[in-house]
Amino acid sequence: MTKPILYLDHDVHFYFVAALKRHGYEVYSTQEFDNQEAADEEQLTFAANRNWTLLSYNIGHFSDLHQRWIAESKEHAGIILAAQFNPARTLRRLLNLLFLADPKDLHSRCLFLGSWLDI
Numbered sequence: 001m002t003k004p005i006l007y008l009d010h011d012v013h014f015y016f017v018a019a020l021k022r023h024g025y026e027v028y029s030t031q032e033f034d035n036q037e038a039a040d041e042e043q044l045t046f047a048a049n050r051n052w053t054l055l056s057y058n059i060g061h062f063s064d065l066h067q068r069w070i071a072e073s074k075e076h077a078g079i080i081l082a083a084q085f086n087p088a089r090t091l092r093r094l095l096n097l098l099f100l101a102d103p104k105d106l107h108s109r110c111l112f113l114g115s116w117l118d119i
Helices: 015-022 040-050 059-071 087-100
Strands: 006-008 027-029 053-056 079-081 110-112
Touching: 006 015, 006 040, 015 027, 015 087, 040 053, 040 059, 053 059, 059 079, 059 110
Parallel strands: 006 027, 006 053, 053 079, 079 110
Antiparallel strands: none
């Protein structure tokens, strides 16, 4: 199964880049492309143009942005939203989701990581 390629928003700690790479995922951060100051829609457009799934803690903004894109028939490679709390728990939940998800399962969907169990 093909693994999704992840693009981490500026608010996601760089720890996740190294941790996800250790688990075999292709991961990029806004810092790597000097996009830290880009607006949320620019971040989503950047990821969508590369077919990368975006991970962010900015739940409100990206949830609203996803709804607007769907209403405008715009597509993206997926948005994963997480609450900013325990990094180890967030990583476990993210790995569980990524293990089960094919990129086509994430296409133009907005998923909340809090709904994924810690296994």
